[in-house]
Amino acid sequence: MATGSAPPDALLSLDPETLARESRAVINLIAGYYRDVEKYPVKSDAVPGCLRTLLPDAAPENGEPMDLILEHVRRHIVPGLTHWQSPNFFAYYPVNASAAGFAGEMLSAGLNIVPFSWVASPAATELENVVVDWMGKLIGLPASFLFSGGGGGVLQGSTCEAVVCTLAAARDRALRRLGGHEAITRLVVYASDQSHSTFQKGARIVGIPSSNFRVIRTWAASTYGVTAESVREAVEADVASGLVPMYVCATVGTTGVGAVDPVRDLGELARRHGIWLHVDAAYAGGAMICPEFQDYMDGAELADSVSMNPHKWFLTNMDCCCLWVASPDVLTSALSSNPEYLNNISQERAAAGPAAVDYKDWQIALSRPFRAIKLWVVLRPYGAAGMRAYIRRHVEMAKWFEQALQADERFEVAAPRKFSLVCFRLRPRYDEGDEAVEELNRKLLVAINASGRAFMTHFVVDNKFVIRMAVGGAMTEMRHVRDAWELVREKAKEIGHVPNDSAGHY
Amino acid sequence: MATGSAPPDALLSLDPETLARESRAVINLIAGYYRDVEKYPVKSDAVPGCLRTLLPDAAPENGEPMDLILEHVRRHIVPGLTHWQSPNFFAYYPVNASAAGFAGEMLSAGLNIVPFSWVASPAATELENVVVDWMGKLIGLPASFLFSGGGGGVLQGSTCEAVVCTLAAARDRALRRLGGHEAITRLVVYASDQSHSTFQKGARIVGIPSSNFRVIRTWAASTYGVTAESVREAVEADVASGLVPMYVCATVGTTGVGAVDPVRDLGELARRHGIWLHVDAAYAGGAMICPEFQDYMDGAELADSVSMNPHKWFLTNMDCCCLWVASPDVLTSALSSNPEYLNNISQERAAAGPAAVDYKDWQIALSRPFRAIKLWVVLRPYGAAGMRAYIRRHVEMAKWFEQALQADERFEVAAPRKFSLVCFRLRPRYDEGDEAVEELNRKLLVAINASGRAFMTHFVVDNKFVIRMAVGGAMTEMRHVRDAWELVREKAKEIGHVPNDSAGHY
Structure with missing residues (x-):
């Protein structure tokens, strides 16, 4: 047998009891985040430097307790996020989370x-x-x-x-x-x-x-x-x-x-x-x-x-x-x-x-x-029938939103809805040029997002600036879509877009 | 307000209580996995089709309970894995896990x-x-x-x-x-x-x-x-x-x-x-x-x-x-x-x-x-000092293994060790050609891996087939490196490689 002395003690970086205890604390944080996520402005109102200026410019020399780190996540990180899992997130396209998707990701990360x-x-x-x-x-x-x-x-x-x-x-x-x-x-x-x-x-x-x-x-x-x-x-x-x-x-x-x-x-x-x-x-x-x-x-x-x-x-x-x-x-x-x-x-x-x-x-x-375990764990608890119901629910909500727009003469649906995305804009009124219409719709989008009550994004199609309402969040329910519609109406009014007295001019 | 009826109920796919309950069950599984990981053959002894033939050929139509899914993970998936987190995994290069890295990955997946x-x-x-x-x-x-x-x-x-x-x-x-x-x-x-x-x-x-x-x-x-x-x-x-x-x-x-x-x-x-x-x-x-x-x-x-x-x-x-x-x-x-x-x-x-x-x-x-939160959560609980100790511990263990090889005349270190990787082989004996030496080393590697007690891989450098012992697992302690050395000696003996009676021929 060779000589040589044993190296110093391990960090115990993968001690199962430490892992279980700290992971439970993270779960409490995440479950609490989902309980509270509607309270945050959907699109972050952070300003550049919001986080950079709060953090030290070098990693700590000595270890810090996990409780403190999680407290910093709650206090510094979460408020500076744009909340993709908010039920009022209608921007881009949805990026779903679910209990099963989270479990699957944990299995992937844990087995590593x-x-x-x-x-x-x-x-x-x-x-x-x-x-x-x-x-x-x-x-x-x-x-x-x-x-x-x-x-x-x-x-x-x-x-x-x-x-x-x-x-x-x-x-x-x-x-x-x-x-x-x-x-x-x-x-x-x-x-x-x-x-x-x-x-x-x-x-x-x-x-x-x-x-x-x-x-x-x-x-x-x-x-x-x-x-x-x-x-x-x-x-x-x-x-x-x-x-x-x-x-x-x-x-x-x-x-x-x-x-x-x-x-x-x-x-x-x-x-x-x-x-x-x-x-x-x-x-x-x-x-x-x-x-x-x-x-x-x-x-x-x-x-x-x-x-x-x-x-x-x-x-x-x-x-x-x-x-x-x-x-x-x-x-x-x-x-x-x-x-x-x-x-x-x-x-x-x-x-x-x-x-x-x-x-x-x-x-x-x-x-x-190991992504396969995640997708496998998603497909099983919901089953094909559950996933179909999930998809159809969003499509129905988008359809409802589309019908609401169609019933309000101030708005137009800017491209046919096929799935759960509705593209719309304030229509030109009789006295408005293209630029003015675009400006009005930009203002409307800024007002919607600045409210913190929803986040939508835009697109330009046929030279028209249109607002995208992408339904599909895992926590989005009918009440959120109704609230979004109320918000759109309210902000359209605030920016001074009131219906013409003569519908014939549209 | 537009007409239109509300869509069917949600799947509650992101219900915080469900997420917390199911996630705790996953944590129990993962903590248990780390407790038991030494019991599995490090390199899976599965045969092709091992899993494919066990699973249905289509996703389930109706949802299945998470408990059952996790039971299938334990029973069908885990036994068919090669265990990268085993303290006896010395193959390729290490791919570390840690309690902090797992917490960081959970935060990333949870905030999504x-x-x-x-x-x-x-x-x-x-x-x-x-x-x-x-x-x-x-x-x-x-x-x-x-x-x-x-x-x-x-x-x-x-x-x-x-x-x-x-x-x-x-x-x-x-x-x-x-x-x-x-x-x-x-x-x-x-x-x-x-x-x-x-x-x-x-x-x-x-x-x-x-x-x-x-x-x-x-x-x-x-x-x-x-x-x-x-x-x-x-x-x-x-x-x-x-x-x-x-x-x-x-x-x-x-x-x-x-x-x-x-x-x-x-x-x-x-x-x-x-x-x-x-x-x-x-x-x-x-x-x-x-x-x-x-x-x-x-x-x-x-x-x-x-x-x-x-x-x-x-x-x-x-x-x-x-x-x-x-x-x-x-x-x-x-x-x-x-x-x-x-x-x-x-x-x-x-x-x-x-x-x-x-x-x-x-x-x-x-x-x-959101990978940044993971790396941030890793750097803080261990601190720079902890990470240095972690790295040095592995380097010391690799050095010990290298010295053990050097003290045994049957072996040679095939390339200078700089970090925590040791490349070695059984030396040619006086009567052996290159092919015979390669065959012997292949046999040794197969025997090591077939034992299930360690997993190493090989490389070919200067036309020499060498065995790679890559130390660096998060749970690897000195006893695992000692056991690996005992295993190498034991298998070398089993395949019939005994020291020559004349050292001068080496």
Whole structure:
């Protein structure tokens, strides 16, 4: 036996009793936060420096008690947050939390394993295989995207990552066909003026020249969905100039107004030209659990990849994005790496066999959290029936809000509501120019948010500034939507927008 | 008031009492897991299909009770995991958990905000500004990487993401200088044969041709650190052929053997050629909190970016990677996007001011979890002094293991130990060829892992198959390292490797 003295005592940083005691204190804080969350201004009224100036400029030299740290969370952090879980948060799109999503995240953080390969945690990899198949079936995906049908799925952190992965796969597929890397400057990506900015950013990240990113105009006539006809024109023009159409995105539920692109039409176009079709259902994918919405995904069997975010409107705490691909090989050939330090020595590799997925080759990063347990724990206590009821409840509330707007002559619904997002604005009155209308609507939005009673955001569509009311918070009940409507009416009045005495002038 | 009936009752998916009750049950499960974790085989002995065949092939239609779900976690999931938090896990590199890291992750998951811009949660953004400065100071980074010194940092999920971001920034900087996107096929990235595979994968993702990725050979003479001389030769050869050196990585603590590249020498070379230098201290960055290790980062002021992972050897549960850049503008010019739906309307934008960081422009994804609260909660209860003691304890244990090996003539330490990783193998005996030695060491590793009493992985350096003993688990105490050494000796004997009767033949 070698010599050498034992090192000093452990920090006991993972002592189970300490962990249990401190975790219970955190739970009290979080449960209390949810009890009180309606009391805070939804959008933080903090000013820059609000927190920075309160904290020391270096980490403490000596340890501090957890009670004090949690007290600082309550006193310094919580008041400076914008409260995404407030039932009065109607901004952007919802980012759901739930008791089950929280439990799932705790399990992931507590077990703290890293399932980058099958061997690195077999049950975690297999649970991910199972749960992405479950989720794919729930939202009516074609069998070709399921492991059971020859495709497969992976849980990533965000649509942006998923988009970068699919863009890299599409790029490499195109470059293989074209026979050389120089062709990268000829590859073209198509999205609509309603597509998420992640497609443009993703295309830049994977090395597509900015000048080869086509933003196709949409119109009110197609309710802001892109038409395959206008994409076809752009594709043909590019082909005529010697460029190579590579990737097109179809969004089901755009970020601005919740528009839907025609998946089948775009799929047929994509197939004719060998273009990769990605279907982005980040927000509205959750609604696809209800059969009455599944027609919006009609034609998905023509796509190469589909993604949706359970962390948006599906009760799964941050973060969780499902990405499905029809041909896993095309994805992994762009993303695989096999360094020696990750190889399993022969016996183990043989034992794992070809059925064992190594998820490191399905995403950007090597290390990855155990997200599968979170989604699995979300899907079970609510069940498919519970999730459908949850989605339908929000859609009904949004419908109610839309009807309220339609019944008030001062307002107009600025784009057709398809899911739980309502876009509206104060209408122009007879004597107002476009700028004045925009100014009035900006004022209205500022007044709504400054009240602290709700948080909404805006969008600009057809040069119109519109206010977005995105229903979908886990704690949002009908009373919150009614209150939001009262708030909108009240603030419209305060900023001086009263109904004309002559309705004919509208 | 508009008409319309109220939607059905809520799921009560975020009811505080339900959340508190179910969360306490999860805590009992996790605390129990840590109490029992030594009882499980460290590396799972599961066979493919272990879990898949146990689970139904579709999500349940109706909700199931949380108690049942947690029982399934205990019965089906836990036995199929490889136990990264076991004190006998010595594979790959450690991925630490701690009571504080778990508390921090619970706070992040419970508050469930999305700090993509300052307005989207001011205190979260400012806490991130503060905590990356704290962390940078703790590990002795030059002031130029701190917000307080004109640089700045961001918390991402993984080194891989950080590397993709810095590669994209370096690529765009080079392309701006070269005046056109076509030059992308002339850009060259340099790493050593010891660098993490993420550099090669990242270079492919951002569109650098695979043929422009240089793997520079390292040697035992420089303890597997790359020499600036050999990088210089490659750079000059590339320049002579009309290529453009763009990015070089210096690793402080490589994945295979824990080698250290000469940061200052590479920095000087990089400066001369306008090459982006990234310092990857994913694992060993944690050790830089101890002054005795900070010399390894000497010259970091010449780098463009530095990264390290608190989720490895720094008590921060998955996931958390710190990335610092000297010129935030170069990073954000590659990664920024400004869609209308994220714009804050004028009054709010003006109020936030230039000091307000929008972290969406510092990373790939738009959405992002609240990682700053986790790292903040880790740094406080242990304090800098506690973290130094934690790191030194592991280094001492690794040193003890190294001395034990050195005192046993059957073994050799295969690369110099710098931190808490010891690479070793059974030495060749007088009558053995290289293949026989490799076969023997493979057998030894298989026997160690099959025992269930420890999990180690391997690497190949200088064509030698070596076993990696990576100390650094949060629960690893001296007794576990002693047991591991006993296990190694026992298995070496079992596979028939007994000392020669003549030491002279070694």
